[in-house]
Amino acid sequence: MEDVTIVEFDPKYAKAFADLNYQWIAETYGVEQHDHDILDHPREAVIDAGGQILFAVAGDEVAGTVAMIPFDDASFELTKMAVDTKFRGRGIGDKLMQACIEFTRASERSSIILESNTKQVAAIRLYRKFGFRDTPLDPNSQYVRANIRMELTVD
Numbered sequence: 001m002e003d004v005t006i007v008e009f010d011p012k013y014a015k016a017f018a019d020l021n022y023q024w025i026a027e028t029y030g031v032e033q034h035d036h037d038i039l040d041h042p043r044e045a046v047i048d049a050g051g052q053i054l055f056a057v058a059g060d061e062v063a064g065t066v067a068m069i070p071f072d073d074a075s076f077e078l079t080k081m082a083v084d085t086k087f088r089g090r091g092i093g094d095k096l097m098q099a100c101i102e103f104t105r106a107s108e109r110s111s112i113i114l115e116s117n118t119k120q121v122a123a124i125r126l127y128r129k130f131g132f133r134d135t136p137l138d139p140n141s142q143y144v145r146a147n148i149r150m151e152l153t154v155d
Contacts, residue, residue: 005057009046
């Protein structure tokens with residue numbers, strides 16, 4: 001397997017960010033307005049807000065991606081994690097998750113929150129592997145599909 005490098009947002013990867021996420025979201029749930037807000041305007045929704053979009057790059061291909069959006073002064077929301085089907089099973093999710101934790105530490109924030117759906121068995125397994133714990137659902141969630149909320153304390 002070629003080396004995989006984790007890189008920060010570059011506009012040349014914005015289409016891959018959208019394409020990888022639209023694919024799995026549309027297949028599994030149906031795309032919601034909040035998905036469009038983030039995927040169609042990644043610079044405004046994530047980068048300009050003080051967050052980051054990370055990419056796992058193998059050669060000249062985007063193998064996976066994830067966004068970290070400021071949630072509050074102490075937390076980031078992990079969202080829009082996707083790995084290209086042809087790169088699954090190669091530890092890309094682990095590399096992206098480790099990069100999210102490092103980004104949170106470097107930003108001097110203490111936790112990462114996320115909302116997901118229990119249909120995402122592999123994703124939930126990944127989150128638990130890294131120490132995420134279930135927390136009460138957010139009644140103001142912007143996602144209809146969310147049926148689980150998790151948090152990781154980063155020390």
